[in-house]
Amino acid sequence: MTKIEYFTEEQSAETVNARMGEDINPRLREVMASLIKHLHGFVKEVELTQEEWEIAIEFLTRTGKMCDDKRQEFILLSDTLGISMLVDAIQHRRPHGATENTVFGPFHVDGAPVLEMGANISLDGKGESCLYEGRVLDLDGNPIEGARIDVWSDNGEGFYDVQQPGGQPEWNNRGVFTTGPDGRYWFIGIKPVSYSIPDDGPVGEMLNSLDRHSWRPAHMHFMLNHPKYERIVTHTFVSGDSYLVSDAVFGVKESLILDYFPCTDGNVKWKAYFDFCMVGACQHK
Structure with missing residues (x-):
């Protein structure tokens, strides 16, 4: 007869994990077993109270209610807890010299217009104009033709177009460019400005409670x-920005900070140069 494992404080995680069946995905078993082990360990370590548990459930419920096709409060929660950056760092370990990844963020939109190289993506005329240029290279320094570069930023007031539907032109500060044989890219946007992530929801309340x-x-x-x-x-990232060392979502990496220089071309105010280095899909990390 199979022994029945009754729930106890001491063996709580083991009892819950023992309920998993045999015919399940091995990776699912590994992930869930570890999750349950660490969650139960956390509850025991802090001796979570019933009131605190209810506050946590209410917080997560409100977080879910803030999510729609324009805003993802759970992504903001993951970002501000450093989880997004940690998952990204683990999944994108690259050799020295390759361009580093950083957090994706919640404001990317699929289907941005494909533009001719050199086009201006700032459609509302707000902000200080900036020429972005550089090359897309492989690890040996060879130019990469046919690289598709999707770019997006806030406007001069610190808002993305999806945050102000009807207030900004559609696809403002967004565009897609494709490199030619020389691997070069260039386009005109704006010198981006610091901005606050949405703080009018549960994540904002959490940050305020943590004095962040x-x-x-x-x-x-x-x-x-x-x-x-x-x-x-x-x-x-713009060098000299006062939030570089305290980014709310921990996205800054030193290799991604660059200087913006005044531009002598009368059509734009600033110039920013950056070369991207891509890793071959089959190359060892």
Whole structure:
């Protein structure tokens, strides 16, 4: 006769994990067993009270209710707890010299317009204009043709277009470019500004309770895709920004900070140069 494992405080995690069946996905078993072990360990370590548990359930419920197709409060929660960056770091370990990933963020939109190289993605005219240029290279320094570069940023007031539907032009500060044989890219956007992540929901309340701010340093988003290379999802950050060392979502990496220089071309005010280095899809990490 199979021994019945009754629930006890001492053997709580073991009892719950023992209920899993035999015919389940091995990876699911590994992940869930570890999750249950650490959750039960956490509850025991802090001796969580009934009141605290109910507050946690209520917090998660409100977080879910804040999610829709324009806003993902759970992504903000993951970002501000450093989980998004940790998962990204584990999944994108790259050789020295390759461009580092950083957090994807909740404001990317699929289907941005494909533009000619050199186009201006700032449609509302707000902010200080900036010429972005550089190359897309492989680890040996060879240019990569056909790299698809998806870019997006906030506007001069610190808001993405999806945060102000009807208030900003559709696809404001967004565009997709494709490199030619020389691997070069260039386009005109704005010098991005620091902004606060949405703080009017449960995540904002959590940050306030922890005496943390909700600000991100100024940055431009880039996503690079090519069929023969690993995808890059990253930002470039404005050097000297006061939030570089306290980014609310822990997204800053030193290699991604760059200087913005005054531009002598009368059409734009600033210039920012950055070369991306992609890793071959079959190359060892």
